[in-house]
Amino acid sequence: MTKTLPLLAAALIAVTGAAHAHPGGRDSGPVTRDEALQKAEDRFAEMDENADGFVTLEELEGQLRGRRARHAEKMFDKHDINDDGYVSLDEMLEHAGERFDEVDTDGDGVISDEEREAAREGMRDRMKKKRG
Ligand SMILES: [Ca+2]
Ligand SMILES: [Ca+2]
Numbered sequence: 001m002t003k004t005l006p007l008l009a010a011a012l013i014a015v016t017g018a019a020h021a022h023p024g025g026r027d028s029g030p031v032t033r034d035e036a037l038q039k040a041e042d043r044f045a046e047m048d049e050n051a052d053g054f055v056t057l058e059e060l061e062g063q064l065r066g067r068r069a070r071h072a073e074k075m076f077d078k079h080d081i082n083d084d085g086y087v088s089l090d091e092m093l094e095h096a097g098e099r100f101d102e103v104d105t106d107g108d109g110v111i112s113d114e115e116r117e118a119a120r121e122g123m124r125d126r127m128k129k130k131r132g
């Protein structure tokens with residue numbers, strides 16, 4: 001009998017948790033791989049100002065304002081996987097997929113709040129190390 005209790009509790013959490021599945025906030029709740037790629041595609045469309053299917057460094061710089069613009073070149077290099085000076089939608093999605101897999105540490109195809117928080121912490125640590 002004792003074995004069924006944790007199961008019951010898990011079932012209850014699953015049911016009550018489902019009631020909060022649509023919190024409305026865009027940055028809360030689990031994110032699936034498909035959602036992450038869809039977001040990347042939307043971002044790409046925003047960045048590709050002349051809608052030619054490629055994002056140039058100039059277009060990226062135009063999107064990043066102020067302090068972040070200094071990182072445009074670095075970011076661009078990361079996304080321009082074949083190094084031809086343009087970021088295509090394929091490259092954007094490939095990069096987004098890689099990033100997703102990095103954050104999705106248990107590999108279940110969903111980024112939970114915990115995994116997102118862990119990724120944030122990791123980023124903070126890396127920045128601290130860079131500064132020395
Ligand atoms: Ca390219
Ligand atoms: Ca996960």
